Amino acid sequence: MTERTLAKAINEGLRKAMEADPKVLLLGEDIGKLGGVFRVTDALQKDFGDARVIDSPLGESGIVGTSVGLAIRGYRPVSEIQFDGFVYPAFDQLVSQVAKQHARSEGAIRLPLVVRIPYGGGIGAVEHHSESPEAYFAHTPGLRVVSPSTPNDGYWMVRQSIECDDPVIFLEPKCRYWEKGEVDEASPPAGLFEAAVRREGTDATLVAYGPSVRTCLKAADAAAGEGRSLEVIDLRSISPLDVDAVATSVEKTGRLLIAHEAPTFGGMGAEIAARLTERCFFSLSAPPIRVGGYHTPYPPSRVEEEYLPNVDRLLDALDRAFEF
Amino acid sequence: MVRAAKATREESAAADEDLVQLLTPSGERVAHAAYALEPTDDEARGLFRDMVIIRRVDVEATSLQRQGQLALWAPLRGQEAAQIGAGRALEPDDFCFPGYREHGIAWCRGITPEQSARSFRQVTNGGWDPYAYNYADPSIVIGNNMLNAVGYAMGVQHDGAESAVMACTGDGGMSQGDVAEAFVWASVFQAPIVFLLQNNHWAISEPTDRQTRIPLYKRAEGFGFPGVRVDGNDVFAMLAVTRAALARAREGSGPTLIEAFTYRMGAHTTSDDPTRYRVDEEVEEWTRRDPIERLRRHLLATKVADEGWIASVDEEAETQARALREAVVEMRGPTPISIFDHVYAEPHPLVDEERAQMLELLGAEEAGSPK
Numbered sequence: 001m002t003e004r005t006l007a008k009a010i011n012e013g014l015r016k017a018m019e020a021d022p023k024v025l026l027l028g029e030d031i032g033k034l035g036g037v038f039r040v041t042d043a044l045q046k047d048f049g050d051a052r053v054i055d056s057p058l059g060e061s062g063i064v065g066t067s068v069g070l071a072i073r074g075y076r077p078v079s080e081i082q083f084d085g086f087v088y089p090a091f092d093q094l095v096s097q098v099a100k101q102h103a104r105s106e107g108a109i110r111l112p113l114v115v116r117i118p119y120g121g122g123i124g125a126v127e128h129h130s131e132s133p134e135a136y137f138a139h140t141p142g143l144r145v146v147s148p149s150t151p152n153d154g155y156w157m158v159r160q161s162i163e164c165d166d167p168v169i170f171l172e173p174k175c176r177y178w179e180k181g182e183v184d185e186a187s188p189p190a191g192l193f194e195a196a197v198r199r200e201g202t203d204a205t206l207v208a209y210g211p212s213v214r215t216c217l218k219a220a221d222a223a224a225g226e227g228r229s230l231e232v233i234d235l236r237s238i239s240p241l242d243v244d245a246v247a248t249s250v251e252k253t254g255r256l257l258i259a260h261e262a263p264t265f266g267g268m269g270a271e272i273a274a275r276l277t278e279r280c281f282f283s284l285s286a287p288p289i290r291v292g293g294y295h296t297p298y299p300p301s302r303v304e305e306e307y308l309p310n311v312d313r314l315l316d317a318l319d320r321a322f323e324f
Numbered sequence: 325m326v327r328a329a330k331a332t333r334e335e336s337a338a339a340d341e342d343l344v345q346l347l348t349p350s351g352e353r354v355a356h357a358a359y360a361l362e363p364t365d366d367e368a369r370g371l372f373r374d375m376v377i378i379r380r381v382d383v384e385a386t387s388l389q390r391q392g393q394l395a396l397w398a399p400l401r402g403q404e405a406a407q408i409g410a411g412r413a414l415e416p417d418d419f420c421f422p423g424y425r426e427h428g429i430a431w432c433r434g435i436t437p438e439q440s441a442r443s444f445r446q447v448t449n450g451g452w453d454p455y456a457y458n459y460a461d462p463s464i465v466i467g468n469n470m471l472n473a474v475g476y477a478m479g480v481q482h483d484g485a486e487s488a489v490m491a492c493t494g495d496g497g498m499s500q501g502d503v504a505e506a507f508v509w510a511s512v513f514q515a516p517i518v519f520l521l522q523n524n525h526w527a528i529s530e531p532t533d534r535q536t537r538i539p540l541y542k543r544a545e546g547f548g549f550p551g552v553r554v555d556g557n558d559v560f561a562m563l564a565v566t567r568a569a570l571a572r573a574r575e576g577s578g579p580t581l582i583e584a585f586t587y588r589m590g591a592h593t594t595s596d597d598p599t600r601y602r603v604d605e606e607v608e609e610w611t612r613r614d615p616i617e618r619l620r621r622h623l624l625a626t627k628v629a630d631e632g633w634i635a636s637v638d639e640e641a642e643t644q645a646r647a648l649r650e651a652v653v654e655m656r657g658p659t660p661i662s663i664f665d666h667v668y669a670e671p672h673p674l675v676d677e678e679r680a681q682m683l684e685l686l687g688a689e690e691a692g693s694p695k
């Protein structure tokens with residue numbers, strides 16, 4: 001067991017993947033000497049050379065579009081999009097090529113590529129640096145979308161994503177980059193697409209992923225003080241969804257809250273609420289409630305605390321679930 | 325407004341001055357200072373045969389669409405020399421990323437007209453195993469394939485392999501951001517790639533002057549690699565220039581942009597009506613520069629072929645067209661249930677769940693019956 005920050009844990013996971021497989025290449029803007037703007041690729045170019053850790057020209061469609069070609073050629077490219085709000089130029093490549101080539105080629109082509117994206121708010125950034133675009137990708141058949149919330153998951157999930165033969169959008173909660181946690185390099189905590197119960201409880205289920213997991217854990221602490229026992233599920237994988245894990249919890253607690261930073265309308269919370277309602281209708285004592293970003297562009301960060309799901313908003317939602 | 329694809333004045337001047345041509349429209353060989361080609365008789369006849377067959381097959385596919393047997397067809401008529409010259413320059417180890425009109429290059433890679441028709445029949449969105457032919461699936465989103473090709477070329481470079489990559493786009497594609505990015509990437513990494521730009525003068529209804537104010541091949545210079553404008557209706561020039569560019573790529577000297585100056589004689593696709601936007605005179609003018617006719621004249625004048633041999637090629641083309649027709653009308657598929665087969669390479673619970681739903685709804689027989 002080693003204590004690491006999330007950023008360092010992902011860095012270590014990338015290093016191990018590169019050591020294990022010479023076909024793993026990294027590409028992205030400023031990932032070489034600088035080590036990425038969040039230092040997630042720190043020292044990797046020094047140790048693996050600039051042919052395997054490639055400082056790319058500034059163009060997100062180019063980063064993802066060339067990753068496709070490298071993957072067709074037999075490589076396992078891991079690309080970095082510098083910030084969530086800069087991924088949209090690559091959206092065309094992701095939806096039209098990354099997600100579809102396996103099906104188009106009737107299985108002949110596999111695209112084992114990973115697109116790493118630091119995402120989410122909470123760091124006081126300027127516009128385009130705090131977004132949560134996961135629903136766009138989760139909505140696209142052919143893509144897989146995951147998001148670690150702990151250093152241990154960061155280390156293992158990046159390795160598992162690289163080993164996956166399908167394209168994986170790897171969303172890194174940037175506000176958690178500097179939080180420390182134990183990393184157990186001996187064995188992975190779970191499969192890449194399995195949810196984890198972070199806290200057991202009996203009265204309501206809180207479902208979250210990435211940056212919101214910790215917020216939910218804090219809310220569970222606060223609720224415990226009020227005599228309510230909350231179960232917190234870290235989805236880890238956004239697509240596919242581990243519906244079984246959530247259903248097991250909801251059948252026990254009878255109440256479901258879903259938290260994410262992305263706007264609620266058309267978001268992952270809507271999908272989870274719909275699926276769980278279909279599956280657990282008679283176990284539910286209240287309708288599932290979503291707590292997410294408002295239907296506004298990500299606001300100036302001076303008011304992001306009010307925009308994001310926080311403990312108060314979660315507890316308020318919890319009250320509503322109990323009033324039902 | 326119905327109009328001619330009037331090039332800007334600069335473009336017309338450049339067309340005359342810089343165009344690489346080895347065979348004139350009347351079938352005479354001309355020398356070029358930078359590009360030489362001495363095809364063997366067999367080679368010259370082979371190029372003719374390729375062009376005649378793909379033109380005949382193209383006519384057949386167009387009528388198959390008219391008869392409701394294909395959902396769509398993108399005719400290549402007029403671009404036979406551009407595609408056969410470029411396609412025959414490729415070596416087996418080279419890899420090509422086409423757009424959706426490159427049936428001629430596909431033919432050169434050993435892909436049958438029947439395979440090319442599969443996606444237009446909509447039995448698939450692909451058509452062949454790209455690795456079996458070193459030829460990617462058709463790419464309909466304009467420009468995406470150019471970046472994919474550069475990535476592949478970076479992989480070739482990383483492997484230290486001595487092969488090259490070709491990526492196809494058109495005059496319309498030159499306005500896409502992905503194409504500009506592909507040029508940047510290829511240039512800074514000196515990727516072993518040849519960009520084949522078929523300037524057929526029309527992006528559906530928009531003439532080239534809606535895409536550019538300078539000759540398109542000149543854009544390459546701004547990205548830091550050579551651009552060459554070739555008479556795209558001259559199969560000898562296309563073969564010579566493409567071979568040279570591929571050799572340059574293989575030896576590590578980086579990318580080349582080849583602008584095949586040609587003309588889309590037919591419609592954009594079978595859904596298009598060119599009479600709404602272009603004049604007959606323009607089409608007639610390009611008919612006089614026909615790629616097949618000029619080689620026919622040359623072969624006859626130099627006695628590399630006689631009328632009897634040419635008739636035998638026409639006959640072979642008829643046979644190919646008939647084979648395509650027979651294959652297309654019989655073509656079935658896919659089965660409804662097969663849509664779930666290749667969404668992901670690894671198991672996916674949602675796909676499994678929905679496959680089971682369809683199976684229950686339709687029953688095994690219907691779900692498994694090719695449409």
